[in-house]
Amino acid sequence: MxxxxxxxxxxxxxxxxxxxxxxxxxxxxxxxxxxxxxxxxxxxxxxxxxxxxxxxxxxxxxxxxxxxxxxxxxASADVRRIALAHVAALESKAQAMQAMAASLRHLAAHCHGDARPDCPILDELEKSS
Amino acid sequence: MxxxxxxxxxxxxxxxxxxxxxxxxxxxxxxxxxxxxxxxxxxxxxxxxxxxxxxxxxxxxxxxxxxxxxxxxxASADVRRIALAHVAALESKAQAMQAMAASLRHLAAHCHGDARPDCPILDELEKSS
DNA sequence: CTTGACCTTCCCATTGTGGGAATCCCCATC
DNA sequence: GATGGGGATTCCCACAATGGGAAGGTCAAG
Structure with a gap:
């Protein structure tokens, strides 16, 4: 075809x-x-x-x-090994992303979100460390 | 410098x-x-x-x-909007990855992981649907 | 024989990062 | 003054996976 x-x-x-x-x-x-x-x-x-x-x-x-x-x-063990290594990679990335999301959410929660310029999100990004 | x-x-x-x-x-x-x-x-x-x-x-x-x-x-609202949109994107991707990891883990749990060729992981990937 | 749908290959763009080459610059040492 | 090392410059290429699109060949129906 x-x-x-x-x-x-x-x-x-x-x-x-x-x-x-x-x-x-x-x-x-x-x-x-x-x-x-x-x-x-x-x-x-x-x-x-x-x-x-x-x-x-x-x-x-x-x-x-x-x-x-x-x-x-x-051997099914070979397939399993590949799959589990992939699972570990997926979970590791997912956790990293959720950690980033959580800290951003935390910052956003302390940001007024109104017309005032004060913003902890930018304050955090600005830090010299 | x-x-x-x-x-x-x-x-x-x-x-x-x-x-x-x-x-x-x-x-x-x-x-x-x-x-x-x-x-x-x-x-x-x-x-x-x-x-x-x-x-x-x-x-x-x-x-x-x-x-x-x-x-x-x-306005801090502008920063907040960008950050929260990013948080949503991060969490969405993280959830997708964890869902994939979970289903793979489930499959792997039913895979003997020994020398036998039977493997539900491959069986799943093989499905025609 | 034309038209339209399909196929072929090839190039380009994405996103963010790095490798490496060719070339140039600056400074210190002999 | 020549030389050498370390740094700077630009430009091209690569990754992974996917899509867009151009230029051209092919097939089948009208």
Whole structure:
């Protein structure tokens, strides 16, 4: 099938499908006219990528997971390790963001938020330390 | 002072100081030899930027905050609005990441993590929906 | 045979940061 | 005065993932 149909059926944009191909994640056949030709197996790969990306797995992780996915002799421990490392990264970033949000919220709570110029938010950003 | 000293004293790399200049956030004098010349006021600006970036304010927000910072007649409400919008963005992203982490953790909890190939994580990513 | 929808590749932009090259400048030492 | 080291300048490239868009080839229906 065409890239357009593959995009529709996989939920991945044609643009990104081509990109994933340059990254070696999917390898469609080529027709005589140069058009890419996707099989059902390629669709499954594209959907796999979409799900993994929806969980914010970096493409590098997706590559490893795809390799494990296709490996009949894989050990589930390998998949688990990648997933848990990703979980740790996600939680670490999420916590950092929430910490920033919390301190900003705290500052904003002490900011009048009216027409007066006094503002602890700017005071904090201004500190020389 | 030189860009090197400004970098040391502000905690912002020389590379980034130049970048912020291209973005119009800081405007040092130029000496006859073409070297940038930073005043104490420039240092304060650089530190302000560093603090704002540490709170993950996008440069576009930093630009607005700097303008308000320098405006003696600013209304604190303006600062507050920018900060709270940023807080909302941070919390939204943090929640999305934690949701992803949670669902992955859930999947990983049901993955043996041994030498067997069965793995609910891959099963999930494989789904056609 | 034209038209419109689709495909191809290639370049550019994003955001914020860093690496590195080529070139120039300043100061100190021999 | 020459040389050397450390710093300055600008410019290009890279990252990760995604999208926009141009210039051109292809196919199918009218």
């Amino acid at each position: 065409n890239i357009g149909e593959a995009a529709r059926r996989s939920g991945v944009s044609a643009k990104m499908i081509r990109h994933y191909e340059t990254q070696g994640l999917v390898r469609p056949q080529r027709l005589a006219n140069g058009y890419r030709d996707y099989a059902e197996a390629d669709l499954a790969v594209l959907r796999f990528i979409r799900h993994a990306r929806a969980l914010a797995f970096p493409l590098e992780d997706v590559r490893k997971l795809l390799a494990l996915w296709g490996d009949r002799n894989r | 030189n860009i090197g000293e400004a970098a040391r004293r502000s905690g912002v790399s020389a590379k980034m100081i130049r970048h912020y200049e291209t973005q119009g956030l800081v405007r040092p004098q130029r000496l006859a030899n073409g070297y940038r010349d930073y005043a104490e006021a420039d240092l304060a600006v650089l530190r302000f930027i560093r603090h704002a970036r540490a709170l993950a304010f996008p440069l576009e927000d930093v630009r607005k905050l700097l303008a308000l910072w320098g405006d003696r007649n600013r």
